[in-house]
Amino acid sequence: MGLDILLQTEIETAFSLEDFDKFSLSREFCNLMCRKDVVEHESELDQVGKITNVDISCFYLMETYPDEDYIEDCLEFAETEAEKEQILAEAKIAKKAIEGNIDLVLQTLHQLLEKLAKIDNLPNLLLPTEFDTLNSKYYFSNFTMNKGKGYIDNNFGHDLRNFQRFVAYAKSKGNQTVWFTYG
Numbered sequence: 001m002g003l004d005i006l007l008q009t010e011i012e013t014a015f016s017l018e019d020f021d022k023f024s025l026s027r028e029f030c031n032l033m034c035r036k037d038v039v040e041h042e043s044e045l046d047q048v049g050k051i052t053n054v055d056i057s058c059f060y061l062m063e064t065y066p067d068e069d070y071i072e073d074c075l076e077f078a079e080t081e082a083e084k085e086q087i088l089a090e091a092k093i094a095k096k097a098i099e100g101n102i103d104l105v106l107q108t109l110h111q112l113l114e115k116l117a118k119i120d121n122l123p124n125l126l127l128p129t130e131f132d133t134l135n136s137k138y139y140f141s142n143f144t145m146n147k148g149k150g151y152i153d154n155n156f157g158h159d160l161r162n163f164q165r166f167v168a169y170a171k172s173k174g175n176q177t178v179w180f181t182y183g
Contacts, residue, residue: 003182005030007166008067009175023166026154031133033063033180041127044134048156051125052115058108061098065179066091100176102167109164116143116157 005025015023035043042050049056066074071091078084116122123140134140138147143157154162167178 003027003030003034005033006181006183007163007170008065008179008181009170009173010177011170011173011175013166013170013173013175015169021149021151021162023162023169024151025159025162026148026151028134028139028154029156029159029163030182032139032156033059035134036060038133039129039131041129044126044136044140047126048112048116048122051119051122052112054108054111054115056108056112058098058101058104059180061101062105062179064094065098065177066094067179067181098177098179102171102176102178105178106164106167106171109160109167113157113160113164116160119143122156 004027007023007025032043032045035045045056045059048054071087074087074091075084078087119125122143123137126136126140129136138153138155140156141147142155145155146158146161148154148158170178
């Protein structure tokens, strides 16, 4: 068992089980998103942003979106009406911060995919780390190739292509906002 990262939208974006591998993000991508809280040096995702000169901050904002289950959990532990009002106010602000982000996320993914496809030695450009939960030599290698099976053993390029495919599909279904949940 481990932590997974899921893409969510305001309108349910259902797809068939057969399409799961086309839209899912690997556990390594989940680890990548969490690295900023784990490593002492600059996280690999931040390094990729600098190497490509692409602003990846929209990905981090996607982690801050409070879905209804999260809000309910917080409200359950609130002791006063004032605390409940504060939780709701903070949730509203957090939602507003990424509302309508789908085009920005698609643009960011497009830029990353385009620029990273031109880099042959990405693993060698990243800072070495003693706490390598990503298996960086594998995960960041062969960017233009799909390694793995859509969830298991994906590489970074595969995850970004799945991410882009999901967001484009979600937009085609009328969604305007996309965010991450962990589970």
